[in-house]
Amino acid sequence: MTIESPLEKSPVSLFTDASSRLEMALKYVNISEDALKRLKYPKASLSVSIPVRMDNGSLQVFQGYRVRYDDTRGPGKGGVRFHPNVSLDEVQSLAFWMTFKCALLNLPFGGAKGGITLNPKALSRQELERLSRGYIDAIADFIGPDIDILAPDVYTNSMIMGWMMDQYSIIQRQVSPAVVTGKPLMMGGSQGRNTATATGAYYVINTILPKFDQLPERTTVAIQGFGKVGAVLAELLCKAGYKVVAVSDSQGGIYAETGLDIPNIRRYKQQSQSIQELYCNDTVCDIVEHEIISNEDLLKLDVDVLIPAALENQITAANAEQIQAQYIFEVANGPTTSAADPILEDKGIYVFPDILVNAGGVTVSYFEWVQNRSGLYWTLEEVHQRLKERMVEETEQTWNVAQEFSIPMRTAAYVHGLHRLGEALDAKGTRDYYQNGNH
Missing domain, CATH: 3.40.50.10860 (Leucine Dehydrogenase, chain A, domain 1)
Incomplete structure (x- = not known):
């Protein structure tokens, strides 16, 4: 069953491209026609x-x-x-x-x-x-x-x-703190929420790479997007022994084959930011000690791990053939188009999808919502432990689905999520339930 947008009929719309990922997943999960119809809109x-x-x-x-x-x-x-x-x-x-x-x-x-x-x-x-x-x-x-x-x-x-x-x-x-998550701590925010997306991605990476015997000290990393998520993840990886050789922001990037001093780069950006501004107007391109590259160049670097952490549609059919990384961890939402997926797969590149890799943010948002409603607040250590348990568990389950059906991790993630959605939708009643008269 083809899923198409009721709002955007253009075949090039982002929604059409996003929903096309379900087509492969539908081959590996038993979901009712009723559930599919409801997920179309x-x-x-x-x-x-x-x-x-x-x-x-x-x-x-x-x-x-x-x-x-x-x-x-x-x-x-x-x-x-x-x-x-x-x-x-x-x-x-x-x-x-x-x-x-x-x-x-x-x-x-x-x-x-x-x-x-x-x-x-x-x-x-x-x-x-x-x-x-x-x-x-x-x-x-x-x-x-x-x-x-x-x-x-x-x-x-x-x-x-x-x-x-x-x-x-x-x-x-x-006072309604639970309507919004990611708030300041003094307004009911949760410890660890500001860094949750990066921390969750870090747990996914550390769960996956050992399966390929990829040790941190032998792993080079390039990160597109040195913002509030990419910069935190870069520092986490750097401290764990990974060699982060390139980072970029909206204006461009820097590259050093021997590895970048990520903590100092982060400090540079933070110090150069005016305290009168909400947003940083500086760019990592201002750091001239390293080779300056473009965002497009960064995607094509010969590295072990590529992490798109910026915006949608960065890896497309136009540049997928030039990607040299062995592993792609999608921290941004929708950084890879559906047309690029088969090209990357044919090249033997493993892609770990956004709906898994960047889910740390919504997971700790859930923790914040729970804390707001209960009035009981957790320490940073408790938040990190709960986040790690959740991210590792669902990464392992998604990996097992991928191995069971010999399918890419993106398809496995949709299969895993679609199974839970289908069960919830079917619990409200399906055509078979009403036709058979079962109770």
């Missing part, structure tokens, strides 16, 4: 206009979105991104991925996502606060601790999440 999609009074007195209107793709296993869960390329097609695709990510990690959530189309670096702190609160004003009836829970994503952070939680609480006239 998002449960609800919302587009809103957000008027913001700018610092100079002018009025600008921004376009915002929120999509709740599925809530069969629990309330929707997904981040909010601020980026110039945000569109309904992108947000719907991200909500679709979140649906399978939450099922894959066995979290009691469905999939959702949100975003606002803008360049956040062009706004002042006050303008960003007005925009963030305006977004909540526009979608307040669409979200809630038991309906749809927000979190940070690209170019959003704990400060912005705090504004959003506070605005929702104002609207509801009650």
